[in-house]
Amino acid sequence: MKIDIQKNIQPKAKPTDHGALGFGKILTDHMLLIDYTREQGWHDARIVPYGPLSLDPATCCLHYGQLIFEGLKAYKTTDGKTVMFRPDQNVKRLNASAKRMCIPAIDEGDLLGAIARLVKVEEGWIPDSPGTSLYIRPFILGTEQFLGVHPSETYTLCVILSPSGPYYKEGLAPVRIYVEDSYVRAVAGGTGTVKCAGNYAASLASQKESQAKGYSQVLWLDGIERRYIEEVGAMNIFFVIDGQVVTPALTGTILPGVTRKSVLEMLSSWGVPTSERKITIQEIADAHKSGVLDEVFGTGTAAVISPVGELRWGDLSMEIGGGKIGALSQKLYDNLTGIQTGKLADPFGWVYEVVG
Numbered sequence: 460m461k462i463d464i465q466k467n468i469q470p471k472a473k474p475t476d477h478g479a480l481g482f483g484k485i486l487t488d489h490m491l492l493i494d495y496t497r498e499q500g501w502h503d504a505r506i507v508p509y510g511p512l513s514l515d516p517a518t519c520c521l522h523y524g525q526l527i528f529e530g531l532k533a534y535k536t537t538d539g540k541t542v543m544f545r546p547d548q549n550v551k552r553l554n555a556s557a558k559r560m561c562i563p564a565i566d567e568g569d570l571l572g573a574i575a576r577l578v579k580v581e582e583g584w585i586p587d588s589p590g591t592s593l594y595i596r597p598f599i600l601g602t603e604q605f606l607g608v609h610p611s612e613t614y615t616l617c618v619i620l621s622p623s624g625p626y627y628k629e630g631l632a633p634v635r636i637y638v639e640d641s642y643v644r645a646v647a648g649g650t651g652t653v654k655c656a657g658n659y660a661a662s663l664a665s666q667k668e669s670q671a672k673g674y675s676q677v678l679w680l681d682g683i684e685r686r687y688i689e690e691v692g693a694m695n696i697f698f699v700i701d702g703q704v705v706t707p708a709l710t711g712t713i714l715p716g717v718t719r720k721s722v723l724e725m726l727s728s729w730g731v732p733t734s735e736r737k738i739t740i741q742e743i744a745d746a747h748k749s750g751v752l753d754e755v756f757g758t759g760t761a762a763v764i765s766p767v768g769e770l771r772w773g774d775l776s777m778e779i780g781g782g783k784i785g786a787l788s789q790k791l792y793d794n795l796t797g798i799q800t801g802k803l804a805d806p807f808g809w810v811y812e813v814v815g
């Protein structure tokens with residue numbers, strides 16, 4: 460795929476205080492755009508100065524939410540290379556989301572190449588302090604102008620980049636999580652397995668209410684019986700019960716996280732048995748009561764591994780790990796981030812080098 464590059468002649472000053480970067484607040488100088496029409500397919504890939512998208516108020520995605528996205532990261536390795544972590548998985552999942560939302564598929568090799576090109580152009584924006592990265596946000600919107608409900612005839616794919624700081628400033632800090640027992644996130648046949656914008660809009664009320672109670676995120680239960688554990692806001696969830704690592708199976712309501720998959724593959728390479736199955740919240744409460752709930756952690760691109768220090772289910776507050784990070788959580792974090800930043804060898808072939 461041919462990519463036109465129009466350089467930004469007014470580049471912004473790059474942040475120097477990497478500790479204050481935060482997440483998703485600063486955007487780089489360029490973005491990637493690719494258009495779709497039925498006649499031309501995906502075409503006109505271009506890297507242009509970062510700036511507003513101009514949309515007619517009747518643009519269909521503004522009304523009916525035909526909008527999907529992805530999230531992945533690029534890193535500067537200790538020996539100065541620019542790499543992305545498993546980007547093939549993200550372009551594949553973007554197409555899976557596209558399929559569910561009636562958006563035409565894009566050639567995965569073309570898209571990967573175009574993202575790599577953008578990252579190369581913005582290489583100077585990749586922070587290199589410990590725990591930092593360049594967050595990559597691809598998204599696709601339906602752009603046809605009409606007020607009827609049907610799939611858009613035209614689309615725009617956009618990729619923007621944001622230098623991001625360490626997720627936890629003071630190292631891996633355990634988070635407090637509220638078990639959501641009234642709102643639901645997804646049911647089988649719905650859109651829980653894909654990254655569509657509407658899923659997140661629908662989760663805001665729950666997030667807001669749990670935050671008012673002092674919890675940082677919610678743990679979703681299944682939408683039918685409210686018994687089975689699904690996942691956290693933007694993370695998958697793992698439990699270590701009596702030395703056994705378990706995570707909810709992908710049953711059509713859970714987002715198949717790349718970090719989740721990587722953790723399962725890494726654990727199995729270490730010979731640690733894992734099981735993907737149904738887990739009730741009662742089973743977790745029982746394990747906690749009998750003192751065998753060793754560790755709980757979330758997995759996702761943003762935080763990589765996020766230890767859970769407290770789970771609150773109704774009146775029951777379960778404290779996990781005594782405010783400390785579990786040994787397995789720490790080991791997974793060290794190994795994943797070690798591979799991502801080139802400090803450790805990559806026996807899995809997960810790291811994709813961005814070359815000129």
Ligand SMILES: *Cc1c(COP(=O)(O)O)cnc(C)c1O
Nearest residue numbers: 693694695714716717718759760
């Ligand atoms: C993105 C996301 C995850 C984590 O996926 P990763 O590929 O590991 O970043 C988990 N759950 C939800 C709902 C998500 O949106």
